[in-house]
Amino acid sequence: MPAIAMDDLPPEIQGPSAWYGPDLDARRDWIEYLSESEIAEIERATNCVIGRLNDPKVDLVSVVKQDFPLPTLGPRLEQMQTEVLTGRGFLLIRRLPVERWSKLQRAVSFFGLGTHWGKTRSQNVQGHVLGHVKDLGNANAPRLYTTNKRQGYHTDSCDIVGLLCLQTAKAGGLSSLVSSVTIYNEIRRRRPDLLAYLFAPIETDRRGEVPKGEKPYFSIPVFNWHAGQLSAIYQRKYIDDARRLPGVAPFTARQKEALDLLDELADDPALHLRMEFLPGDVQFVHNHTILHDRTAFEDWPEPDRKRHLLRLWLAPDNARPLPAVFAERFGSITPGCRGGVMVQGTKLIAPHDVPSGTGP
Numbered sequence: 001m002p003a004i005a006m007d008d009l010p011p012e013i014q015g016p017s018a019w020y021g022p023d024l025d026a027r028r029d030w031i032e033y034l035s036e037s038e039i040a041e042i043e044r045a046t047n048c049v050i051g052r053l054n055d056p057k058v059d060l061v062s063v064v065k066q067d068f069p070l071p072t073l074g075p076r077l078e079q080m081q082t083e084v085l086t087g088r089g090f091l092l093i094r095r096l097p098v099e100r101w102s103k104l105q106r107a108v109s110f111f112g113l114g115t116h117w118g119k120t121r122s123q124n125v126q127g128h129v130l131g132h133v134k135d136l137g138n139a140n141a142p143r144l145y146t147t148n149k150r151q152g153y154h155t156d157s158c159d160i161v162g163l164l165c166l167q168t169a170k171a172g173g174l175s176s177l178v179s180s181v182t183i184y185n186e187i188r189r190r191r192p193d194l195l196a197y198l199f200a201p202i203e204t205d206r207r208g209e210v211p212k213g214e215k216p217y218f219s220i221p222v223f224n225w226h227a228g229q230l231s232a233i234y235q236r237k238y239i240d241d242a243r244r245l246p247g248v249a250p251f252t253a254r255q256k257e258a259l260d261l262l263d264e265l266a267d268d269p270a271l272h273l274r275m276e277f278l279p280g281d282v283q284f285v286h287n288h289t290i291l292h293d294r295t296a297f298e299d300w301p302e303p304d305r306k307r308h309l310l311r312l313w314l315a316p317d318n319a320r321p322l323p324a325v326f327a328e329r330f331g332s333i334t335p336g337c338r339g340g341v342m343v344q345g346t347k348l349i350a351p352h353d354v355p356s357g358t359g360p
Helices: 021-027 036-053 073-086 103-115 180-190 192-198 236-242 253-266 324-330
Strands: 031-033 090-094 119-121 131-133 160-167 175-179 202-205 217-220 223-226 229-232 273-275 282-286 290-294 308-315
Touching: 021 273, 036 073, 036 103, 073 090, 073 160, 073 282, 103 119, 103 160, 103 308, 175 180, 180 192, 180 229, 180 253, 180 290, 192 253, 202 236, 217 324, 236 253, 282 290
Parallel strands: 031 090
Antiparallel strands: 090 282, 119 308, 131 308, 160 282, 160 308, 175 273, 175 290, 202 217, 223 229
C-alpha cells in the first residue's frame, strides 16, 4: 500500500508557503489595496469590452489579456501573481466598487482581471468559465458551492481559483485557508509513518462529471513531490464518496488515520486563517499549496441580498510543473491549458448572472 518509504520522504519544507494562520492574521500584509487610478483603469477596460460585446460575433469567453489593457495595474498584478504562485499562495484585493457597477460590469471586470492571471477553465459540465457561488436552495446538490453548507477544506481542479464577493451572507460564510505545505510539515514531525499513505494514489469521486473514456473517479495522491515541489490535491468528502463506487476498496485503518489527521490539522486554529469577505473583495488562491474552505452560512431572505460570489478557475502559462498523474484530473499537465471540467459536448459560456437551471 505505501507508495514511498519513510527514508525517501521529502524534507521539511521551509519558506513563505509554510505559514501559520495566526502569524498572517497579525501581519495582514496579504491584503492589497487598489488606487482610484487603478480602479479607473479597470473601468475603462471593462467599458471597452462591453462595447465589443454589442457585436453578436463577440463573446466574453473569447476575451483575452490583450483585450483588457491595464497599463499601470497590469505589472502590479504580475507581482501579485508571483506571490501567489511561488510565495504565500494567496492574497486578497480590497475592494472593487461593485456597488456602482451593473451585473454585466461586475462580470466583465472580474473576467478581465482574471485574464491577467491565466486562461479561464470550465468549472462544471455546463461549461461555465465564470461561475456563480450562491445557495440555489438544493441542500442535496452534489457540488457544495450551490448550497449554504460548509464546504470542508479542499482544492479546486485548477492552478488558481479567484473569487469576487458581490453580496455577503446574513451570518457566516467566512473564507478559511490553510497551507497544505504546513500540514505536510506537521504530519512529518508528528506521524511520518502516515505520510506514505498520503503519497499513494487514492480514489476521488468526479461527482458525475466524467470525461469520455474515464472512470467515475480519478486516483491521485493527496501529496505529490515533483521537480522539488510539494503539490496537494484534496477533497475529503469526494474521497469518502468514492468508496461507494464499483472497483473502489474501503479505507484501510491506516489510510483513514492519515486522512483524519490531515483534517484535524486543517481544522486547527493554530494552522488556518479565516477572513471575512466584503463586497468588492477579490481573493486569489494557489490550489497546489493551499486548501480552502467556507463556513456554513445563514442567508438573507431577500433574493437580491443573498450571498453571491463570482468565481474563476485559471491556468497561468508560468504555473509550476505537475507530475503526469495530474492529467487524470486536469486533462493535461501543460501550463496554460490544464485543469477544469470538460466532458463530451461541453460548450464554454461566461454567464454574467446566475443561469436558470444551473446544475451541480
